[in-house]
Amino acid sequence: MRPEDFSADSPGRVQKVLGSGFSYWAFIPDPLPPKLDYVDSLVVALGEANRAMGEFSGLLAGSPGAELLTRPLLRKEAVSSSQIEGATSEISDLYLFEASAESSGLPEDVREVSNYLKALEYGLDRIKSLPVSTRLFRELHAILMKDVRGGHAYPGELRTTQNWIGKPGCTLNEADFVPPPPEELNRCLSDLEVFINSESQIPPLVKLAIVHYQFEAIHPFVDGNGRVGRLLIALLKTSWGLLNQPGLYLSGYFEANRLEYYSRLRSVSFDGEWNAWVLFFTEAVLEQSNFGKRKLRELMNLRNDWTQRVRSLSSSLPMTLIDHLFENPILTIPQASEKLGVTYVSARRAIESLCKNGILTPQDGSKYAKKFIASELLEMIK
Secondary structure, eight states: OOGGGSOTTOSEEEEEEEOSSOEEEEEEEOOSOOOOOOOHHHHHHHHHHHHHHHHHHHHHHTSTTHHHHHHHHHHHHHHHHHHHTTOOOOHHHHHHHHHHSOOTTSOTTHHHHHHHHHHHHHHHHHTTTSOSSHHHHHHHHHHHTTTSTTTTSOTTOOOSSOOOBOSTTOOGGGOSBOOOOGGGHHHHHHHHHHHHTSOOSSOHHHHHHHHHHHHHHHOOSSSOHHHHHHHHHHHHHHHTTSSSSSOOOOHHHHHHTHHHHHHHHHHHHHHOOHHHHHHHHHHHHHHHHHHHHHHHHHHHHHHHHHHHHHTTOSOSHHHHHHHHHTTOSEEOHHHHHHHHTSOHHHHHHHHHHHHHTTSOEETTSSTTOSOEEOHHHHHHTO
16 A cells, blocks of 8 residues: 555545654544545435335334344345355354254354354444444454454454555565554544534444444454455344334445445545445445345244144244244254243144144255245245
């Protein structure tokens, strides 16, 4: 990274940092907000994204058992955000890991995906009592990085050394981008906190987009910055009241357009291309809102279909167990026993009823299977 790579419109300064016998250049972003040009295309895109997000929120509010129906979307977010960073685990791997509490036979990074899910659930609860702040960033990072690759990278601690972004094996002076040196972190994060929690006339989706950029530009942790930054998007949508309840997540769009995602963020730092980044971000909101609406309707229809299949049964346990399948469509008889609060025998009978009605199937096709899978639901959310 060289100073001459940055245009006059770059929203920050490039500073020479002196080390012990060496020097390098680092980028320090200016405090938010930047000057934005609300061109017609951006205004139109914001209107479409807000309308789609409102429709999603309205559908969610009018859906019986909405919290239940959004659980698969929450897990989809955990998988997509982790895949952006190179994880290979699929949502079925996450469900299998949750069902067995062990990663044997599963991708090594499945625990990372599980940690992302835990951090997201923790954050959604934590923002009820704690403002979005550096303290929260650190708490999320501690959960995210526990017992995983990069877990050596001081979970929950701001970095005290310089990090950089570039090709694998590149040196600091060969890096594509070098974020602020450690001594600048507290000031940068303090400025970001103030902006996040202050009243603003900036449209909320624009504010959300520029907050995400700023966090990624600061890169406050040794590892895990991308995932914490995407967690921040989900938490702020809820904290700022953009949605009545969580359920809309953007990582699926970012993962599907990964190269453009990185390119748009980079173009802000080097050339001040705020409009292109905000437009990309609003497209993500629009697409994921429409995706969310489709999936919610599919999930609602599936739940209604399943309840119709078991409505005539004398026992209410199969009906109750259906709702638990939306949390994890893979389960064992002991887990069903625990969730239903009944004996092993009663749980087995409930599972057998769901198998007879085509809702569950044994994992290995035998009657003695240890795990049972709701394949319709699993396929729907892949």
